[in-house]
Amino acid sequence: MRTPNSANVISIASLKIACGECSLRNLCLPLDLDANDMRALEATVKNHRKLSKGEYLYRVGDPFHALFAIRTGSTKNCEIAADGSVQITGFHLPGELLGLDAISSEQHPCDVVALETTEICELPFAKLESLAHELPSLQHQLLRLMSREIADEESQLLMLGRMKAEERLAVFLLSFSSRLQRLGNSSTVLHLPMSRQDLGEYLGLALETVSRLFSRFQEEKLITVQGRNVTLLDVERLKNISENFLPSQNARS
Amino acid sequence: MRTPNSANVISIASLKIACGECSLRNLCLPLDLDANDMRALEATVKNHRKLSKGEYLYRVGDPFHALFAIRTGSTKNCEIAADGSVQITGFHLPGELLGLDAISSEQHPCDVVALETTEICELPFAKLESLAHELPSLQHQLLRLMSREIADEESQLLMLGRMKAEERLAVFLLSFSSRLQRLGNSSTVLHLPMSRQDLGEYLGLALETVSRLFSRFQEEKLITVQGRNVTLLDVERLKNISENFLPSQNARS
DNA sequence: CGTGTGTTTGAACAATGTCAATTGGTGTGG
DNA sequence: CCACACCAATTGACATTGTTCAAACACACG
Numbered sequence: 061m062r063t064p065n066s067a068n069v070i071s072i073a074s075l076k077i078a079c080g081e082c083s084l085r086n087l088c089l090p091l092d093l094d095a096n097d098m099r100a101l102e103a104t105v106k107n108h109r110k111l112s113k114g115e116y117l118y119r120v121g122d123p124f125h126a127l128f129a130i131r132t133g134s135t136k137n138c139e140i141a142a143d144g145s146v147q148i149t150g151f152h153l154p155g156e157l158l159g160l161d162a163i164s165s166e167q168h169p170c171d172v173v174a175l176e177t178t179e180i181c182e183l184p185f186a187k188l189e190s191l192a193h194e195l196p197s198l199q200h201q202l203l204r205l206m207s208r209e210i211a212d213e214e215s216q217l218l219m220l221g222r223m224k225a226e227e228r229l230a231v232f233l234l235s236f237s238s239r240l241q242r243l244g245n246s247s248t249v250l251h252l253p254m255s256r257q258d259l260g261e262y263l264g265l266a267l268e269t270v271s272r273l274f275s276r277f278q279e280e281k282l283i284t285v286q287g288r289n290v291t292l293l294d295v296e297r298l299k300n301i302s303e304n305f306l307p308s309q310n311a312r313s
Numbered sequence: 314m315r316t317p318n319s320a321n322v323i324s325i326a327s328l329k330i331a332c333g334e335c336s337l338r339n340l341c342l343p344l345d346l347d348a349n350d351m352r353a354l355e356a357t358v359k360n361h362r363k364l365s366k367g368e369y370l371y372r373v374g375d376p377f378h379a380l381f382a383i384r385t386g387s388t389k390n391c392e393i394a395a396d397g398s399v400q401i402t403g404f405h406l407p408g409e410l411l412g413l414d415a416i417s418s419e420q421h422p423c424d425v426v427a428l429e430t431t432e433i434c435e436l437p438f439a440k441l442e443s444l445a446h447e448l449p450s451l452q453h454q455l456l457r458l459m460s461r462e463i464a465d466e467e468s469q470l471l472m473l474g475r476m477k478a479e480e481r482l483a484v485f486l487l488s489f490s491s492r493l494q495r496l497g498n499s500s501t502v503l504h505l506p507m508s509r510q511d512l513g514e515y516l517g518l519a520l521e522t523v524s525r526l527f528s529r530f531q532e533e534k535l536i537t538v539q540g541r542n543v544t545l546l547d548v549e550r551l552k553n554i555s556e557n558f559l560p561s562q563n564a565r566s
Numbered sequence: 567c568g569t570g571t572g573t574t575t576g577a578a579c580a581a582t583g584t585c586a587a588t589t590g591g592t593g594t595g596g
Numbered sequence: 597c598c599a600c601a602c603c604a605a606t607t608g609a610c611a612t613t614g615t616t617c618a619a620a621c622a623c624a625c626g
Contacts, residue, residue, distance in 0.1 A: 139467050145557065147474040204417045207459065214390075255605090521575085521615075522615075525575080540573075
């Protein structure tokens with residue numbers, strides 16, 4: 061069931077879109093580059109891949125040679141325990157970078173799976189690194205992105221270590237909503253690309269607990285639920301529930 | 314109760330020790346630098362600070378301007394929730410770097426507190442960054458260190474999200490033991506610098522649960538406990554207990 | 567020798583997980 | 597177009613784990 065490497069790499073030229081024209085350029089590697097630098101960056105973007113729902117971008121142990129950026133779609137990041145239990149360490153949306161956790165060991169420490177049809181840009185790391193050496197602002201940006209990832213995961217640790225089930229779901233709904241909003245979607249009418257199982261594996265809960273919480277939130281008129289379509293009805297009260305969370309550093313800047 | 318800034322900065326000259334002569338040089342920023350580069354790195358190390366037990370190196374919201382490396386002693390990294398509950402996201406030992414989570418927002422997202430008398434080197438980030446621009450191997454090393462931090466925290470997420478209490482403690486004991494060993498200490502006779510409360514806040518458990526687990530592990534002849542002095546008696550069985558954990562990526566390289 | 571902080575231990579309770587049955591929605595083939 | 601099969605989601609009953617509250621203890625420090 062390995063990802064078939066050749067089958068999915070569609071003609072590079074046909075798919076290649078310049079970073080300068082990409083609608084995500086401000087999210088992905090938000091730099092103020094001049095035209096020259098932008099061309100250099102574009103030259104490092106190797107090609108685009110298209111993953112179908114359920115397909116793997118890479119797996120635990122795969123050798124690391126590139127970072128990936130999501131153009132469209134969404135993915136999950138799965139850490140796998142020896143007994144088979146799974147912890148999803150993050151969901152990723154367009155404009156976000158994948159693979160930062162693999163630079164150190166040069167092997168991917170987790171699986172990345174597409175939650176729906178997903179388009180990916182590949183950034184060969186050696187090229188990116190040498191370009192960063194030439195462009196201080198790119199070096200700075202890379203360090204910032206990694207730092208942000210660390211800070212986000214520390215918040216996530218607080219969630220898994222200290223928050224109760226309903227707080228976790230409220231935090232997730234609000235944070236996912238604001239991420240979708242930043243991509244130009246509604247902040248209250250959400251379509252979740254992941255299953256209840258995925259959510260449970262992300263929130264550190266049994267899928268049944270997640271399902272019950274959705275039902276209870278609906279009873280309490282906090283949200284409306286129809287399967288994976290969720291509408292936030294009372295954002296204020298959701299914020300109250302989640303407010304065990306960090307005071308200041310909460311928002312994804 | 315803010316850290317008194319001036320009182321603890323003892324005469325810089327008297328404390329300053331060259332990186333090239335530091336016993337931690339292979340842990341802290343393990344580079345193969347020539348004499349020139351080493352001098353440049355040393356020049357960026359601003360000064361040394363000494364913290365007493367319980368003193369803060371920095372607090373949530375403090376402006377970020379430097380990374381810190383531990384020379385001796387140990388610290389804890391505390392993420393604080395609005396309701397006052399605390400999640401410790403990591404303990405740090407000599408040779409390890411602090412503050413990587415603050416680069417992005419330029420504010421520290423967590424508190425760092427000394428668990429015992431602790432000596433710290435300060436690495437002003439602007440200097441470090443511009444030096445990294447000149448020395449590709451330093452740039453690479455910084456990216457590696459941050460990547461490692463991300464990967465470690467993802468393992469931690471698996472622990473908090475999926476492991477049972479006894480597995481968490483077993484993982485902690487083994488991992489802390491191997492970190493101490495790397496510093497030249499015994500791998501089986503440990504002195505823990507943190508309280509049961511700290512451990513609970515790190516492992517996502519009540520302190521009473523941690524205490525009970527120590528007692529149970531002792532009954533089962535896995536370890537010997539006398540307060541904070543712990544001896545590992547049966548490392549094999551501890552490994553079995555913790556083996557829910559990652560198959561390969563577990564070890565701290 | 568007393569005081570205080572950290573640790574251990576016990577018992578009752580609450581939260582969440584597990585197992586199992588049911589429902590609902592979707593796509594396929596008759 | 598309907599019937600069936602399949603998978604995701606819901607719901608209920610019960611078991612388990614870990615928390616909470618409370619008390620006793622122990623060691624270090626003045």
